[in-house]
Amino acid sequence: MSWMHTVFALILLPAIATGMFRILKGPTAADRMMTAQLFGTCGVAILLLLGTGMGTPVLLDIALVFALLAALATMTFVRRTWQYSSKRNHGNPIQ
Amino acid sequence: MEILYNSGTLLIILGLPFFLSGTVGLIRFPDIYTRLHALTKADNVGLGCIVCGLALQSASWAVTAKLLLIWLLVLIASSASCHLIARSAMQKNIQPWTRP
């Protein structure tokens, strides 16, 4: 019966792959960063389902690391990259 | 035990459309705030359904506790980053989308 979990993981994989369009055409930088967050959440779900489907419970630990470090990139982006590129400097690629 | 396993499978199947609708919302919605709404809410409900389904099917209590811990961490991370992005976008004067 564990092949059903693999089917569920297979269904979730195109959800990640189509999220890439938003990285390619997102108007603001935050849209691109939000897509990385979507990749994190979907990646956790895929890892949980694959851990049951492949019969390797070690994947729970990898999902735990994903969940712990998911917010780090977004917070660095908001605090460091996006904050200081305000209206003072036009011609900046990061808007 | 068969009832628990089958209801877990049902919960996982229930969680999959939330993920797919979150991705569709991320691609189709017109504004950064609506995209944040689709991303952080729908995806976390989907992950919650999947975690509850896997917890019903799991063999031991340790696995169940670890699954719930994963869900809690994802909830904290995504709500915190959603709040940060939305507040920073308001500070940068990005106007919310209104129906033309």
Add this chain to the structure above:
Amino acid sequence: MNYFILTLFDIILVLTMLWLAWYLLNTEDIFKAVVLFISFGLLMALAWVRMRAPDVALAEAALGAGLTGPLFLSALRRMNRTRKGERRLDSDENRGKDPKTGPKQE
């Protein structure tokens, strides 16, 4: 049955990674390339899982999501400040010159 579905999973994963790597190498916007690199790290962790190497996947998840992503984003901010003409740590000898053109055009 399980083997067949896992093979299909691998094919979709590899195609997605190739597509992503193509755009990552071709794009001109540096910030887009950084976000694509973070996403590539996440998919690479999934690929290591499928190659039955969960320890490497653990290291890849920790390094890709926790270390190189914030490091690249901080470096991007430093690059923008340098482009604006502020002082950089290794450009003390160019202090008297025109701050717009940095140490490259001398």
